Amino acid sequence: MVKLNSFSLTALLLMFFVANVYAQQKKPLHFTQAHTLTITGKAWDSQPFYHRLDTARYAGLSSTLKRLATHSAGLAISFKTNSTTISARWQTSPQRSSDNMTGIAYEGLDLYILRDGRWQYAGVARPSAHDTSETSIVENMVHGEKTCLLFLPTYDETLFLEIGIDADATIKANPNPFRKNILIYGSSIVQGASASRPGLAYPAKLSRQTGYHFINMGFSGNAKMETTVAEMIAPLPMDAFILDCVPNPSPEEILERTANMVKTIRRYHPEAPIIAIQSVAREKGNFDQQIAQRVKLKDQYFRQEIKKLQRDDPHLYLIEADGLLGTDQEGTTDGIHPNDLGFERMLQEIRPAILAIFAKYEI
Amino acid sequence: MVKLNSFSLTALLLMFFVANVYAQQKKPLHFTQAHTLTITGKAWDSQPFYHRLDTARYAGLSSTLKRLATHSAGLAISFKTNSTTISARWQTSPQRSSDNMTGIAYEGLDLYILRDGRWQYAGVARPSAHDTSETSIVENMVHGEKTCLLFLPTYDETLFLEIGIDADATIKANPNPFRKNILIYGSSIVQGASASRPGLAYPAKLSRQTGYHFINMGFSGNAKMETTVAEMIAPLPMDAFILDCVPNPSPEEILERTANMVKTIRRYHPEAPIIAIQSVAREKGNFDQQIAQRVKLKDQYFRQEIKKLQRDDPHLYLIEADGLLGTDQEGTTDGIHPNDLGFERMLQEIRPAILAIFAKYEI
Numbered sequence: 022m023v024k025l026n027s028f029s030l031t032a033l034l035l036m037f038f039v040a041n042v043y044a045q046q047k048k049p050l051h052f053t054q055a056h057t058l059t060i061t062g063k064a065w066d067s068q069p070f071y072h073r074l075d076t077a078r079y080a081g082l083s084s085t086l087k088r089l090a091t092h093s094a095g096l097a098i099s100f101k102t103n104s105t106t107i108s109a110r111w112q113t114s115p116q117r118s119s120d121n122m123t124g125i126a127y128e129g130l131d132l133y134i135l136r137d138g139r140w141q142y143a144g145v146a147r148p149s150a151h152d153t154s155e156t157s158i159v160e161n162m163v164h165g166e167k168t169c170l171l172f173l174p175t176y177d178e179t180l181f182l183e184i185g186i187d188a189d190a191t192i193k194a195n196p197n198p199f200r201k202n203i204l205i206y207g208s209s210i211v212q213g214a215s216a217s218r219p220g221l222a223y224p225a226k227l228s229r230q231t232g233y234h235f236i237n238m239g240f241s242g243n244a245k246m247e248t249t250v251a252e253m254i255a256p257l258p259m260d261a262f263i264l265d266c267v268p269n270p271s272p273e274e275i276l277e278r279t280a281n282m283v284k285t286i287r288r289y290h291p292e293a294p295i296i297a298i299q300s301v302a303r304e305k306g307n308f309d310q311q312i313a314q315r316v317k318l319k320d321q322y323f324r325q326e327i328k329k330l331q332r333d334d335p336h337l338y339l340i341e342a343d344g345l346l347g348t349d350q351e352g353t354t355d356g357i358h359p360n361d362l363g364f365e366r367m368l369q370e371i372r373p374a375i376l377a378i379f380a381k382y383e384i
Numbered sequence: 385m386v387k388l389n390s391f392s393l394t395a396l397l398l399m400f401f402v403a404n405v406y407a408q409q410k411k412p413l414h415f416t417q418a419h420t421l422t423i424t425g426k427a428w429d430s431q432p433f434y435h436r437l438d439t440a441r442y443a444g445l446s447s448t449l450k451r452l453a454t455h456s457a458g459l460a461i462s463f464k465t466n467s468t469t470i471s472a473r474w475q476t477s478p479q480r481s482s483d484n485m486t487g488i489a490y491e492g493l494d495l496y497i498l499r500d501g502r503w504q505y506a507g508v509a510r511p512s513a514h515d516t517s518e519t520s521i522v523e524n525m526v527h528g529e530k531t532c533l534l535f536l537p538t539y540d541e542t543l544f545l546e547i548g549i550d551a552d553a554t555i556k557a558n559p560n561p562f563r564k565n566i567l568i569y570g571s572s573i574v575q576g577a578s579a580s581r582p583g584l585a586y587p588a589k590l591s592r593q594t595g596y597h598f599i600n601m602g603f604s605g606n607a608k609m610e611t612t613v614a615e616m617i618a619p620l621p622m623d624a625f626i627l628d629c630v631p632n633p634s635p636e637e638i639l640e641r642t643a644n645m646v647k648t649i650r651r652y653h654p655e656a657p658i659i660a661i662q663s664v665a666r667e668k669g670n671f672d673q674q675i676a677q678r679v680k681l682k683d684q685y686f687r688q689e690i691k692k693l694q695r696d697d698p699h700l701y702l703i704e705a706d707g708l709l710g711t712d713q714e715g716t717t718d719g720i721h722p723n724d725l726g727f728e729r730m731l732q733e734i735r736p737a738i739l740a741i742f743a744k745y746e747i
Contacts, residue, residue: 119487120487120510120511123483124482124484125483141671142719143671147484159671160674161672161675162672163671163673215486217578217716217717217724221723307505308497308522310525351728353505354488354581356508360580360581364725
């Protein structure tokens with residue numbers, strides 16, 4: 022027989038009371054599989070739903086690039102709901118965040134809602150220590166329809182995702198709110214390191230700020246302009262291409278591969294603007310002379326190659342990187358990857374440059 | 385007998401070759417215990433060396449506050465060296481980073497070197513998955529003396545720290561480079577969440593930018609203006625106090641405790657400026673009406689209390705928080721904690737306000 026003294030009994034009653042209050046406060050939710058809604062940020066409508074590319078179609082791709090293509094960087098779920106609460110239940114791989122990123126950016130979710138014609142931050146879903154997380158993103162909203170965009174993890178594979186709403190509310194797919202297709206090919210910086218949440222990766226910021234559909238083709242540590250990658254990217258149905266791929270290749274690889282990269286794209290897109298950007302990843306060279314020299318050499322080689330190509334290619338542009346992160350050296354997390362301050366400074370410069378080019382092409 | 389085929393033999397020879405090249409490249413280092421150098425960012429010269437406070441002296445402090453006081457937020461090692469390489473070997477607690485911070489900020493190190501009269505970023509020490517890490521911070525620097533400041537983990541206890549330099553180089557303590565003493569009492573935002581590296585926590589940025597010695601008394605989630613805390617902080621030998629402590633207390637606690645906090649400090653410092661700042665932690669209330677209302681109420685109560693006290697206190701100032709993080713809602717990591725963009729925007733506003741007040745007092 023279980024004996025309860027008065028203290029245990031009080032504790033037990035208190036537990037029931039607390040559980041009851043909790044149940045009353047937490048409204049029951051209705052969960053919807055996100056793959057029944059719209060996904061944005063993909064180059065085209067491929068499977069698996071949460072992968073950036075269907076890597077099965079690219080036999081020549083290295084296993085590392087295939088793995089990186091499974092990361093949901095830049096992907097977002099587009100939907101409308103009249104719910105006052107939005108929750109998420111999702112699963113990523115067992116891998117944990119890198120030390121130069123937050124867990125939220127690496128494997129969390131980031132919600133924006135359209136208000137007054139602007140995508141405004143509504144909440145993040147913070148990952149738990151387990152592979153499967155369930156958490157509220159935002160609560161206590163006004164009634165009425167909201168147009169939502171939920172950005173997915175930048176550095177992990179999203180295995181499944183369910184969006185929770187009030188039991189009496191509705192949710193439905195919303196078309197991709199962004200127009201045209203602009204592919205950004207690049208390194209970890211494009212993929213999202215070190216933005217503090219998924220929607221602050223710079224392609225995602227650009228999409229929300231400009232209304233264009235920027236496609237995140239950032240491959241952390243592996244944007245080396247290989248021929249297989251050039252052949253993979255070039256035929257995609259894009260209106261413009263941005264090449265932000267100086268950080269990963271060696272100086273020699275830049276000399277050897279830049280022309281092939283540009284010319285391969287040009288074969289499929291005779292008149293689409295191709296915008297090449299030098300490397301912003303240079304603060305590790307503030308005091309390290311070898312790194313400073315190497316970054317300088319790579320930028321110089323890239324500039325030289327682009328300038329050479331520009332002689333025969335009126336639709337190829339170059340954005341030089343000097344001062345893109347500001348002058349106080351506080352715009353990176355680790356001397357390589359821009360933090361949110363660095364990304365915002367970079368966009369203050371490159372956004373008008375990109376938009377001015379698009380204007381010429383009626384993009 | 386071990387048999388080697390030609391492939392294994394080649395592999396073995398290659399391994400020896402690689403190991404040899406590696407050994408030649410890696411110069412031997414000489415490690416120095418950081419506690420033999422100068423520590424900055426402490427309210428006074430207390431033990432243990434890497435704790436912000438000697439909590440044994442404050443019997444009334446809660447165990448949570450005692451634990452938070454062991455975190456090395458805002459502490460930095462001040463030294464000079466003529467080494468061309470700087471490395472670190474350090475140990476923190478077994479705890480891992482929170483999902484709204486980077487591992488670097490949470491338990492890593494962040495080095496600045498004085499050049500052209502400015503503290504410039506030199507490198508971070510990225511923590512390993514183990515409690516003890518050893519890594520290079522910066523290499524290949526020019527010869528000659530460097531004046532260095534190495535910021536310690538913001539959210540973990542630093543158990544030991546050794547600084548590695550070239551075997552033929554020297555290292556010595558450098559005096560605290562910052563003047564006067566200004567205590568900032570506050571929440572996780574003061575402690576450093578969510579700056580991307582330790583030196584980007586806002587009190588550390590303020591010190592480097594202004595030359596004043598800002599003392600980080602941020603207590604994550606626990607800056608509630610308790611009487612024990614007021615009594616602990618008030619007697620400290622400070623030239624000014626900043627109270628950035630609206631985020632953690634309830635609205636009622638703000639009403640009940642603000643006057644006591646200010647008056648307790650005033651008993652020990654009759655004419656020191658006390659600068660009260662409203663809460664910047666409000667973007668979680670962009671769409672959540674309950675949170676928006678609660679933050680507004682807390683800011684309103686704090687303002688009301690400060691305004692009341694100002695009638696009899698000419699040395700009490702208020703900085704209101706509207707727009708401190710900008711208007712695009714991209715200045716936080718999670719709706720509460722500023723990211724590096726938010727911190728920089730906040731400092732653009734509060735730094736001149738603080739400096740204008742200091743100027744009146746010849747601080």
